Amino acid sequence: MKKTITLITALLITVFTYGQTTSPDATKPYVILDSTYNLESVNSSNNTVVDIYYDNTSGNTVKGIQFSFSYDKDVFDTPIITYNNTSGPVGYMSTDVDATNGIVKVVWAYDGASTTFDLIAGNMFDIELPFKSSYSNGTVDGIDFTNDLTAYYAQTDGTDAILGTSDNGGNFIEPAFDYVATILNSATNPAESIPVILQKSADGSTWVDVATDTTAADGTATFSENIDQDYWQVRLKIASGLDASTALSAADANMIAQIAAGVQTSTGIQFYTGNTNQANGITVSDSYMLFARLAQGLSAYTNNPDVLFFTEAQYNTINAATSDQSGTISGQEEFLSPQINGTTAGNFYLLVLGDANGTGLN
Amino acid sequence: MKKLTFILVLISGFINAQSPLCSSTSTNFGYERLNSININGQNYIVNTGWNGPGYVDYTGTPVPTITAGDIITLNFQAQTQGNYKQYFKLWIDFNGNGNLNDVGELVHTSNSQWSGTRNFNHTFTVPETVFNGEVYMRFIMVYSSSPTLCGNYSYGNTVDFKTTITGATDPINHSGYVYGAEEEPLEGVTVQLKTQNKNQVGFSYNLHSEAVTDTNGAYSFSTNLDYNNYDYTIDVVPPALSTPTLSDVNYFTNKLISGVYNSKDYWRMDVNNDGKFSVADLYFMLAYMNGVVTQYTSNTPSTKVFHYQQTPFDWDPLDTDTDDKSENFGYGSYSLFDRSNGDSTIFYLIRTGHRN
DSSP, X not given: OXXXXXXXOHHHHHHHHHOOOXXXXXXXXXXXXXXXXXXXXXXXXXXXXXXXXXXXXXXXXOSEEEEEEEOOTTTBOSOEEEEOSOSSSSOEEEEEEETTXXXXXXEEEOOSSOSSOOOOOEEEEEEEEOBOTTOOXXXXXXXXXXXXXXXXXXXXXXXXXXXXXXXXXXEEEOOEEEEXXXXXXXXXXXXXXXXXXXXXXXXXXXXXXXXXXXXXXXXXXXXXXXXXXXXXXXXXXXXXXXXXXXXXXXXXHHHHHHHXXXXXXXXXXXXXXXXXXXXXXXXXXXXXXXXXXXXHTOSSOSSSOSEEEEEHHHHHHHHHOSSOOTTTOOOBSSEEOOOOTTOSEEEEEEEETTOTTOOOOO | OHHHHTHHHHHTTOOOOOOSXXXXXXXXXXXXXXXEEEETTEEEEOXXXXXXXXXXXXXXXXXXXXXXXXEEEEEEEEEEEEEEEEEEEEEEOTTOSSOTTSTTOEEEEEEEEEEEEEEEEEEEEOOTTSBOEEEEEEEEEEESSOOOSSEEEEEXXXXXXXXXXXXXXXXXXXXXXXXXXXXXXXXXXXXXXXXXXTTOOXXXXXXXXXXXXXXXXXXXXXXXXXXXXXXXXXXXXXXOOOOOOHHHHHHHHHHHHHTOOOTTHHHHXXXXXXXXXXXXXXXXXXXXXXXXXXXXXXXXXXXXXXXXXXXXXXXXXXXXXXXXXHHHHTTBOSEEOSOOTTOEEEEEEEEXXXXX
């Protein structure tokens, strides 16, 4: 069974990009199903459209064809089959839909007066598939050719011969979801090599990972997936436990000590980066804690994370502040973004505890 | 003149229904009439007054059965109001062909002039060469001139009868219908009656006559050949291959995509004669309709099966079953042998490329 909704692999994406709509061989004429078809969003007023192609490199003249295919009767209402007028004149066409079993039979024959007509290759039929009102989301079986009506083609002498059926998949993929997340240390300092996870959830409670991308030098993680945003809730996740040792130095510890001593005034950001123990504001304890880590060559604090994550709005608030905002904006050790449905890009910030001079995680 | 006196009275006298014979009646009343007539012992009252009617149909009260060779009594009573001469005739359609003017069918002719009421007693002999079966009879009394079989005359009476003749010979008669595969009438189909002498060894039937089916698909044959001396066959001349209609194509397409067939479909749908139905058959029909081809395959007959109703019925399984019977039934038979005389037949034609 072709279950197309769940994981869309890179291979499938590649296949879809190029399509498979030509004869697999020259032994006979073919009707052809592409590898994938775009599933409409559940809330769309448009019907999902499947193109059925015809191709013939056999050299045999074709006057008409007949074949049958199945569709997911639990997902789709009665299909509408349309001849695209690209394979010749309007012709004589008849279809039969067995909605109970999800079977469609198609007969097309040339009905003109030309003795030389030969069916022209191309996107011959459109199959419009309306969603059933009861359908919300879930597994959608792909389109398959069947033997309910034996696939034949009509030859010039009025005899029939076997029509090939080339099924390259016929699978459905949900609407494209493209998103670029940019992870930043500051507005001008992107965070590189941060693993960003794209997640989806049907109920907002149970989330599944869809894809992971690691930020590039410009801080971007790029996602191009097939997720119906009208159904799924979508968010980003960055796991806790990042090691930000590279951002920490004795200079940071000295700066924290100076802030604690009142030699320097803390910026809004430094109320977070200077408060390594995340308690009681910036004190000598924070400086000591960093010195101790550096001296011992530790890769993490004992009871505190290396990194806190913030949304862009939170970061801007913090950055513009002259006082400690941690009472209201605590930051996240494990970053779970707000829903990103309906957006195509977003900036997210991280601050490294102890990185008072703003080196950043790179 | 008496001829002008009762014009208004006579008009009210045209009240009798007409038998299948040609019309015949007097147009004036009041001076002579046929009071009653008795044929072969059966008495019929005709006129008891002077106001007509001029025509009386007694075919619903048959004359007792007449046996060939018998002498039949013909008695009648006529009445005049003056010394007027009357002529009398009786015809019997011995060969049952609806024409009473055939030789030998005028069985009585007489005339007499008198005044008042007079009884006449006659007989006639039924020839032994006549045919068995129901036949019509006509008696006419006419003032002053010899009666003719059909048409109006001034004074007198016409009476029609029907009787049955036995003890004679049996004329070959046959009727029937020609239907299409959907049991709807086929008009314009030629049907042939062929005969051969019963003494003939083997089959050497000669064409006797042809009939063409009417809008109801009906045909009939009436002959003067004695069934006791002749065998006959009824042959249907297969209609030439004809152009299907879009309705035919639609009908067969629905069959194809529904996959629900009757046994008869294995003949009428399979125009390319390859033993199955497909888009190729539909294309071929469309090609024929559009003049792309002028025939299907060289071995595709115009009418693949021709069946007839007998016991057991050949047609019924083709009409109701769903399997391919072409192996057993082949192309059917165009000829119908050994029929009982006078029976009726229904022929079913399955025409290639046609629903009906």
